[in-house]
Amino acid sequence: MKHTISVLVENKFGVLARVAGLFSARGYNIASLAVSETLDPEISYMTIVVDAKDEKVLEQINKQLNKLIDVITVTDFTKKDHLERELVLVKVNCLAKDKQALEGLFDKFVGKIIQTKDNTAIIEAIGDQDQVKALLGALSKFGVKELVRTGKLVISS
Amino acid sequence: MNLTGSEILLECLKREGVEVVFGYPGGQILPTFDALYGYEGFKFILTRHEQGAAHAADGYARATGKAGVCLATSGPGATNLVTGIANAYMDSIPMVAICGQVPTALIGNDAFQEADITGITRPITKHNYLVKDIKDLARIVREAFYIASTGRPGPVLIDLPKDVQVARMEFVWPEEIKLRSYNPNIFGHPGQIKRAAKLIMKAKKPILYIGGGIITSGASFELLELAQKLGCPVTWTLMGIGGFPSNHQQSLGMLGMHGTAYANHSIMESDLIIALGARFDDRVTGRLDVFAPTAKVIHVDIDPSSISKNVHVDLPIVGDLKQVLVELLREINSGPQIEDWLKHVDHLKKKYPMGYKDKSKILPQYVIQQIDEVTAGEAIICTEVGQHQMWAAQWFNYTQPRTFISSGGLGTMGFGFPAAMGVKLGRPDKIVFDVAGDGSIQMNIQELGTCVANKINVKVAILNNGYLGMVRQWQELFYQRRYSYTPISSPDFVKLAQSYGAVGIRVVKKEEVRPALERAIETDNTVFIDFQVEEEENVYPMVPAGEAINNIIGGLA
Numbered sequence: 102m103k104h105t106i107s108v109l110v111e112n113k114f115g116v117l118a119r120v121a122g123l124f125s126a127r128g129y130n131i132a133s134l135a136v137s138e139t140l141d142p143e144i145s146y147m148t149i150v151v152d153a154k155d156e157k158v159l160e161q162i163n164k165q166l167n168k169l170i171d172v173i174t175v176t177d178f179t180k181k182d183h184l185e186r187e188l189v190l191v192k193v194n195c196l197a198k199d200k201q202a203l204e205g206l207f208d209k210f211v212g213k214i215i216q217t218k219d220n221t222a223i224i225e226a227i228g229d230q231d232q233v234k235a236l237l238g239a240l241s242k243f244g245v246k247e248l249v250r251t252g253k254l255v256i257s258s
Numbered sequence: 259m260n261l262t263g264s265e266i267l268l269e270c271l272k273r274e275g276v277e278v279v280f281g282y283p284g285g286q287i288l289p290t291f292d293a294l295y296g297y298e299g300f301k302f303i304l305t306r307h308e309q310g311a312a313h314a315a316d317g318y319a320r321a322t323g324k325a326g327v328c329l330a331t332s333g334p335g336a337t338n339l340v341t342g343i344a345n346a347y348m349d350s351i352p353m354v355a356i357c358g359q360v361p362t363a364l365i366g367n368d369a370f371q372e373a374d375i376t377g378i379t380r381p382i383t384k385h386n387y388l389v390k391d392i393k394d395l396a397r398i399v400r401e402a403f404y405i406a407s408t409g410r411p412g413p414v415l416i417d418l419p420k421d422v423q424v425a426r427m428e429f430v431w432p433e434e435i436k437l438r439s440y441n442p443n444i445f446g447h448p449g450q451i452k453r454a455a456k457l458i459m460k461a462k463k464p465i466l467y468i469g470g471g472i473i474t475s476g477a478s479f480e481l482l483e484l485a486q487k488l489g490c491p492v493t494w495t496l497m498g499i500g501g502f503p504s505n506h507q508q509s510l511g512m513l514g515m516h517g518t519a520y521a522n523h524s525i526m527e528s529d530l531i532i533a534l535g536a537r538f539d540d541r542v543t544g545r546l547d548v549f550a551p552t553a554k555v556i557h558v559d560i561d562p563s564s565i566s567k568n569v570h571v572d573l574p575i576v577g578d579l580k581q582v583l584v585e586l587l588r589e590i591n592s593g594p595q596i597e598d599w600l601k602h603v604d605h606l607k608k609k610y611p612m613g614y615k616d617k618s619k620i621l622p623q624y625v626i627q628q629i630d631e632v633t634a635g636e637a638i639i640c641t642e643v644g645q646h647q648m649w650a651a652q653w654f655n656y657t658q659p660r661t662f663i664s665s666g667g668l669g670t671m672g673f674g675f676p677a678a679m680g681v682k683l684g685r686p687d688k689i690v691f692d693v694a695g696d697g698s699i700q701m702n703i704q705e706l707g708t709c710v711a712n713k714i715n716v717k718v719a720i721l722n723n724g725y726l727g728m729v730r731q732w733q734e735l736f737y738q739r740r741y742s743y744t745p746i747s748s749p750d751f752v753k754l755a756q757s758y759g760a761v762g763i764r765v766v767k768k769e770e771v772r773p774a775l776e777r778a779i780e781t782d783n784t785v786f787i788d789f790q791v792e793e794e795e796n797v798y799p800m801v802p803a804g805e806a807i808n809n810i811i812g813g814l815a
Contacts, residue, residue, distance in 0.1 A: 111439060115376065115388070122380055164563035170385040170405060173439040 103132065104159060105150050105178045105185065105255050111171040112138060112145040120172070123165045124151060127158055133187075133252030144173065150253050178255050185255045188227050192247040193240050195222035203243060210236040221246060263392045263423040264293040267356070270399035272299035273431060276327050278318060278683050279303070280311035284331020285371055287358030289423035303683070303712055306704035308335050310676035312342020313702065316351050317677030320663045321638060322684040323476070325352040325406045332358045333371030336417075337378065341670060343413045344382040348667025349497060350474060352411035354402050355379075361421040362390055376417050384412030392425040397432045404435050409442030410561040411474060442560060446577030446585060454532075454556050454573050455589035461530035461554075463599040464490040467513070470497030470666065471535015471559060471579050473659040478502065480583035481534065488593045491603050493521040495536050496651055499662040504655045510603070511612070514542040514807060516648040519610035519799045522807040524603050525550055533557040535579050538568040539667070544807035558582050610799075610810075612652065619792040620768050622646060622721040626653035629691055629719060632775045637689040638663060638681050642674040642698030645727035648797040650693040672701025678716045679709060689717065689779055696722040696748045706758040709784040717778045718786045720751055723793045731796045735811075755786035764788045 110116045117136060124131055133150040153159035159177075166175045178185075195203055195217060203222060207213055211233070212226030226236050230253070237245070261269065267290060271279065278301040283291040294302055305311040308330040315326030326346075330339050336357040346353045360369040365388075376386045385405050387398045395418075402414040458464060466488070472481055478501050485492050485508055492502050493510040502509060513521035525531060531553045536542070543549040546568060557564075557571040558579055565574040575582055614623050626649050629637065635655050640663040641647040647664055656662050663681055665673040678692040692699075699720050709716055721727075730744040752762030761783050765774045771789070778785040798812030 115380075118377070119380060126381055161563060161567060168561070168563055170437065170440050 102156070102179070103150060103152050105148065105183075105253060106163065106166075107176045107178060107255060108147040108149065108166060109139070109173040110145050110147060111173065112143050113171060116145070116171045117147070119169050120147060120149075120166065123162050123169075124149075127162065129153070129158070129162065133250075135252040135254055148252065148254050178257070182258045183255045184258045185229050185253050186227055187230070187233055187250055187253050188225070189233055189237075189248065189250040191224045191226070191237070191240055191245055192221050193224065194220060194244040194246060196220050199243060206236075206239050210239050212236050259429045260426055261429045262289065262293065263395055263418070263425050264290040266392070266395050266427075266429055267399060267418070267423075268293055268297060268299055269429060270396050270431075271327060274399070274403045275324065276300045279327045279329050280305050280314040280318075280680065281329030282308050282311055282331070282335060284335045284358060286332035286360055286420045287329065287335070287418075287423075289420060290329070290358065290418070301683070303679070303708065305676065306707045307702065308338030309342055309672065310679075310702050310705045310708060312339045312353075312355065313345065313670075313673050313676035314680035314683075315353050315355070316342060316346045316673075317640060317663055317680030318684040319346070319351045319353055319680070320677070321660050321681040323660070324684075325354050325403055326680060327354050327356070329356045330358070331371065332360055332375070333373045335371075336375040337373055340378060340382070343379055343415065345665050345668045345670045345673060346413040347382045347384070349665065350411050350470060351413065352407040353413040354406050355413055355415045357415065357417050358423070359388070359417045359419040362419045363421070365419065375415065379415050382413070383415050386415040386417070388417045389419065389422050392422050392427050395422065396430065400432050400435055401437065404437070405440065409440075443562070443576045444578045444581055446558065446575040446582035448585065450573060450575045451582060451585045452589055454575060455586060457530060457554065457556060457573060458488065458532065458590060459594050461594050462596060463528045464488060464530040464532060464594060464596065465525050465528040466490060466492040466532045466534065467494070467525060467536055468492065468498040468501050468534045469495045469536025472498055472501035475535060475560075475579035476659070477534075477580040477583050478659045480580055480587065483587055484583055484590075487587065487590055489600065490593070490596060491524055491600075493517070493525060495539065495542055495666070496664060497666040498536060499651060499664075500656040500659045503657040505657060510607075512651055514539075515544070515801045515803070516652065516797050516799065517807075518612055519810050520603065520606040522799075522801065522810060523606050523610065525553070526806070526808045527602075528553045531555045533559075534583075535559060537564045540568070542807075543568060544801050544805055544809070548806045614798070617792050617795075620765065620771060620789055622649050622723070622789070622791045622795055623653045624768065625719060625721060625771055625789050625791065626650055626693065628771050628775055629693070630654045632772060632779065633689050633691075637661070637691050638685060640664065640674040640678040640681055640690065640692045642692070642694045642701075643669045643671045644695045644698055645731065645795075645797050646693050646695045646698070646721040648728075649721070671698040675699060675716070675718060676702050676705045676708075678718075679705060679714045682714050682716050690715075692716060692718045694718055694720045695727055696720055696724065697726040697746050699751075700748065703754070706755065706760055706784065706786075710759040714784065715782060716784050718784070719775075720786060720788050721791050722748065722751070722788050723791050723795070724748075725793060728797070730794070734794070734796070735800075736802070751786050751788040755784070760784040760786060762786045762788065764790070766790050
């Protein structure tokens with residue numbers, strides 16, 4: 102099961118390696134990771150998505166995260182009310198004749214075109230997991246050339 | 259005071275109450291060794307290998323309860339500390355390890371003798387620091403000692419680049435330590451403690467299962483009081499040895515793979531395990547899914563990540579053992595009704611006694627018993643890792659905490675001898691033995707030089723059987739006696755000791771054991787005693803790895 106864990110940490114060098122090390126040491130892959138400063142520049146906020154094969158191992162990782170000296174709080178959002186969003190940028194093939202069809206997509210799906218150039222279009226979309234997935238499905242018929250995404254961000258709701 | 263980084267380091271160490279530092283010089287730590295020249299704030303011991311320095315610092319910490327300190331240069335000096343740091347980490351020993359590093363401008367350039375030691379030690383330290391600015395140095399040293407010695411203790415490493423060592427600034431001692439994200443739980447939850455007391459009062463077959471936490475927390479006295487109030491049997495892990503007097507009538511000795519059969523049977527049949535500062539290690543529980551099937555578990559530990567890690571815990575209490583036991587004792591007026599249980603445990607003790615069959619050659623168990631007798635149980639026993647370690651755990655009557663010094667979690671051969679140096683420096687009033695095997699002693703034998711040069715009076719009892727005995731035992735039992743690379747040759751230990759300026763004694767006959775020990779103790783020097791013991795003696799009782807702990811082989815019964 103996928104877990105979304107947020108970790109509030111001291112904004113210092115080496116902290117990310119300490120956090121990531123607890124996952125890698127147990128053979129756990131981090132599916133997505135977003136890190137940035139908070140309002141307090143001495144504190145950073147990490148959002149980690151991890152696919153836990155064994156809930157007990159994840160519980161142990163959470164406890165170990167809490168033990169790290171530079172970790173302030175750890176929250177597993179899986180069973181908590183929260184909103185999640187991800188930003189994706191997608192470059193798709195877009196000949197002049199396809200442009201209207203592409204624009205039409207955004208009646209149903211999240212996102213907008215932010216650039217068209219050299220028979221390609223770049224789409225920016227913000228949404229939750231399902232919305233992004235649906236958009237990517239719809240875009241596939243145009244031919245996706247590049248895809249970058251921020252990883253999931255969550256906030257309690 | 260306008261001081262260099264190196265001088266600030268020494269001043270901070272002194273103010274932290276450091277009595278002794280173990281270490282080895284080298285290029286990138288030169289400025290600090292220059293500051294050490296003629297320095298009298300604490301004693302410095304030059305070891306013969308950085309690993310020796312780390313283990314000596316560890317031994318000092320185990321014997322005194324204070325953080326041990328070791329110092330090495332960058333690159334190979336730092337990596338040679340790694341085993342010692344991992345060893346301290348696994349056994350929750352307070353240690354501060356300091357290494358030189360290439361100048362900050364060269365870090366990451368593959369400079370000569372550069373190693374990313376903070377990266378290397380990240381998973382084996384409680385915390386580590388790379389000091390990039392002299393302004394942070396004093397604060398970091400203070401934090402390092404605070405983190406190393408509070409909560410669940412552990413090693414902290416400080417990586418100190420050469421340019422930071424030579425930089426200068428006005429020294430300011432940071433009076434306060436502020437760490438918003440580090441607040442160990444000291445006091446147990448009062449509600450949980452009340453519930454624990456109720457559970458204890460209702461128990462019909464309770465057992466106290468204690469670990470190294472009792473010793474770390476200094477809670478032996480409270481444990482004794484609790485045990486006497488409850489009247490129930492007490493068993494311990496390797497790390498818990500000395501936490502409860504082994505000659506007490508409620509004592510069951512050590513449990514687990516080489517524990518007493520009656521301890522293992524008792525915990526398997528118990529209905530309540532009161533686990534105090536122990537972590538249900540696989541060497542203790544054996545096969546987990548059949549471990550103590552009828553028992554409820556109360557688990558007191560300062561580290562929340564130890565709770566329900568291996569065994570489901572019914573009633574967790576996170577806190578410092580001493581504090582929790584003081585509160586728990588207030589909640590318990592009289593013990594539970596457990597006469598039938600005690601009778602049964604007594605029956606188990608009689609049914610499965612500890613013992614060994616005498617043979618014509620010297621038996622290693624006998625040597626341990628003789629060390630106990632000759633020193634009236636007052637010695638501090640350090641060990642290496644292997645058969646001799648288990649015999650030292652089984653056959654010496656430990657009555658005081660911090661008298662059994664052994665590598666538990668990591669199982670580091672070569673630990674005992676350098677650790678014994680640290681122990682002796684921390685407890686000069688005590689007779690200090692290192693019980694060793696002929697394999698283990700050869701792993702850090704160079705520390706003979708350190709002992710002799712610094713007049714560190716350690717007695718090394720080598721139980722010499724010509725084998726890497728524990729591995730040989732497993733090969734005998736589980737690999738059809740295919741002794742693959744376990745026969746091992748040794749130098750002439752007597753001559754070797756003599757060539758270092760120490761004393762060597764060889765013991766071949768049983769009747770020579772006691773006089774040799776007496777002579778060793780009377781000798782004002784480091785002594786190697788080469789006991790030529792029975793070659794293929796096994797450690798029993800034994801639970802094969804992965805079996806239920808009441809599935810015991812060997813022993814008298």
